[in-house]
Amino acid sequence: MRYKHSLRTRVAFAFAMCVAVLSVVWGFAFVAAVRLSEDRVMTQQLQHAAESYPDLTSNLRGYDNIDGLPEPLREWAQTNPNFGLHEFESDELHVAVVPADNDQQRAFVVFDVAQIEADSAEDWWLLLIITGVVGTLGALGFGLGVAVMRRSIAPVAHLAKAVADIDLEHVSAEDYKRIDSTRFGDDEVGLLAAAIEKNLERINAFVERERYFTSSASHELRTPITVITGALELLAQRDLSAADAKVLDRIKRATLEMRTTIEMFLCLARETDAGLDNEQFAVVPLVTDAIEQQRYLLHRKLVNISVEEHASPTINGYPHAFAIAVNNLVRNAFEYTLDGQGPIVIQIKAQELRIYNQVSNGKSEQSAQSDESASHGYGLGLGIVERLCERNNWSFSLLTDRQQVIARLGW
Structure with a gap:
């Protein structure tokens, strides 16, 4: 399969697309969670009002003096708390401390959330649902990333498998077809395939030369040594002077060393038998x-x-x-x-x-x-x-x- 763009560009594009899709999905998920929370609060408040009908009571009340505050807040209000928002989780009260008309006294706006907050069991169910949604989105994102990346690096995996299936000792025409560089385009994978193809040809040529050498060198190198050894044995049978015998002995040793050297390198060069x-x-x-x-x-x-x-x-x-x-x-x-x-x-x-x-x-x-x-x-x-x-x-x-x-x- 040929590609118009390089491998680097394809991988970068695939990564950008994956991030973009995941960002959009997560954005919709967070917006949906916020809207769900808003609807849940309004539904709880409306349900509380419906249960109190026709005597409609408000959960939000203002107090100009400390004596009118709910009992749990009176002792706290006498400590002159700072202006701003305060929360009392145990009493399920939210209090806003604001300046009164003369800016020296404090007024209190109390929001009672006891009737509009869901019970713990409902909170746990909501947490379980959110966790399930987040986990599902994460799994989908992971699967999408794997699929996109796998498609992007598919040429590299194909080339790696083709190279792994090659037997360097018996390279066939099918092996050359599998790593034909023209199948991978002009990108980085194509350059790598061309380099592998070229080196494979060199390795194959070297193996052929080695086989030819080891099959013929044994005879070609040993024959002269055998002839020399035979000639030396014939010379040794003649009556030689001490000096000639010494020279002959040196030639024998040199011939033996040559034979040993040839045997050594042929042994190292031979293929396993x-x-x-x-x-x-x-x-x-x-x-x-x-x-x-x-x-x-x-x-x-x-x-x-x-x-x-x-x-x-x-x-x-x-x-x-x-x-x-x-x-x-x-x-x-x-x-x-x-x-x-x-x-x-x-x-x-x-x-x-x-x-x-x-x-x-x-x-x-x-x-x-x-x-x-x-x-x-x-x-x-x-x-x-x-x-x-x-x-x-x-x-x-x-x-x-x-x-x-x-x-x-x-x-």
Whole structure:
């Protein structure tokens, strides 16, 4: 539905109309209440006069002296009350004190309302009727306001429902039709629909690119690494000098790091697979493999490794992602532990894996280097582990001080 005016104008107009209608209704209600009160007083007075016929008595009388006043007023009148109006609710009398002819004495005009005021039961019924009318008008006003406002913001609600029904993983042509900006006019809602439509197209294009990348990158990136690994294995079978063997060993480690990096980012980029995410695997073998793969980092370092197996847990999840997380933590612990700063303690418990490594050996210079290395080493690796844990519903925490670093991976 297209509108000629903007949403702001429509809402303001609807609010003004609602207030105007309610004001008119309340005005008529108050006028009717005043007229009802007047008619009620006149009816009561006329009824009192009819009951006294033919001896018509007046409820309004004047008194020039105090002795002529009704008994309840005589003692009060002797206190020289101020000029003006006075009310005595208990005696149902209204008194006006006015100056007499010589302006020194007081005259009294007494209005006896005992016969024209309704009894308490009638007052309660009248109050109940007024309360009912006021409540009804309030409910009608509330309903009118809700109806007017709902009609005014109907385009926003329609757009919100259309956006909520979109599945970003499977965007169809019907989804684009539901949020077509031309359906909402040129007002604020139309601008919002156009922005959502544009961003939806970008998101859909990004999802398609991600699907294409994750489906093809695995083969395209792993094939060169596999070729390099095979070539290195063939070279290792030849008689090499010590220098060549050292270079070959460095190439192997670099290739392993490249493979690990590729596996890491492919794991983070892949879409959820229920079959892989629910695979059952043991923790201890993965931790042992990670230690062996990263042991070369401790070459020429006098650092001991202590593995404490308090349990042999078996968990459900994606084993490759778990192996990547453990390899990152073990690599950081091995790489950024200085010579003589040991031991590195790896604890395997029923619900968690903990890795302790020292970052201070008492020497100020090495301690400063260790702190700097630890801070740098737990940067990218920490971010990768956190993302893996978040994606696989694991918990990760890192506690650091000047003495040691404690990495905890829970499941």
